[in-house]
Amino acid sequence: MNTNINNIKIFSNLDDCTLKKIYQASDLKKFKKNDLLFAEKEKLKYIYLLVEGVVALYKPNKTDNGKKVLFILGPGEILNELIFDNEPTPLSCEFLTNGKILRVPKTFLNELMKNNFTLCTSIITSLISRQKRMIHQMKTSSPSITVDRQLAFKLWKLAKDFGKSTNEGTEINFDLSITYLAEILGNKRETISRQVKVLVNNSLINLHKKRFIIKDSEKLLEYFKTENKN
Template sequence: MNSEKRVERGLLNLLSEKSRKELLDAGKVKTLKKGEILFAEREEVKCMYIILDGFVALYRNSRYGEIKIIFICTNGEVLNEVVLQDKKTSICTKALADTQLLCVHRSEIYKLMADNTELSREIFDSLARKTRRLYHQVGNANGTYPIEKRLAAKIWKLARDYGNSTPEGVQISFELTVTFLANMLGAKRETISRIISSWKKDEIVIHENGFLTVIDMKSLKEISQ
């Protein structure tokens, strides 16, 4: 797997050894099973959660019952920086695989930030990275780009960031159903299914048992451009 690329933006992986130890010592480990919900919208949460190992989806539910996947987070990344401002959550979380989390009470985070400028800077940087990703999502959500290009770009990036090398190609490390992809892109499930079926015939991807493998990264990249 491209593990170095996958974790390079995570808070824990960017801290010095000293700061990382202080943060780890201040928290406790929590385990989630695949499919388990950590918290839902408008719940009161008192801890900041950081992924030690695994994958978690951050998403919102619309008033019509539709799901919009906002982010996929992995090793070292913070799930809920907003706990420093408000205990009430504004997003839902779901484990995409068996996952271990570091849970640090927000009062402990405040204490650490008061004495550790490196930790403070990296938490602010974590928020800034999420903001930049949201800007990019908003830019892509206005219909400027055809859905096929958007889907190709999304799968290519997922394979690059979260892929395992296999004899068939690059397999994304967690289940990626047609419905999940549709929720990520705000598209109809039928549309995504049709495009994936076409790519399977062209031997660009394999989609079996919920897992997606990219056979031809180059072709997928070309479609996205």
């Protein structure tokens, strides 16, 4: 069976016969860094599943042409489960790296779900997991938490999810500008730039050409936790 199918989380518990049906009905698409997969208010005919790369799901901000980044997702994730309600997608999705998408027709997957309890359960589990993640993000970005510690936690989490080991520490394995980091945290670029310098001066992180390196993940997480104990 094609590994593109096997590595998708919502398909991980399906039998080979079902996986073969999905494989035959779907296709694989390649994308480049900064490509837009879909835009807010689009009517989508496909379910998109990330095979390779890193993407961001975000809500465009029309007042300043910016965005509020809600999720950074890696391989194995379903990107648009919200379209099962037949409404236009409320979010946009863009690639932060080169990547590949497995594209499954929505009508096909809907028919498959009618007689496949395991698939239904997997998609419901994905929805619940995404909701829990959103709630946790709200807690870690509370106004009661100083911006430097919000930043510390976000960088720790990104390194945990997308990090690779280097001689300096754990490098977040995609380009991340100060501007984009500000859009993730929902703050001004100038504020985030100052707080990055705070973490650098505390010898917790390094920044080289849009690549963040976490020098010691445990110390960075402790930096975040310390403020919350006060």
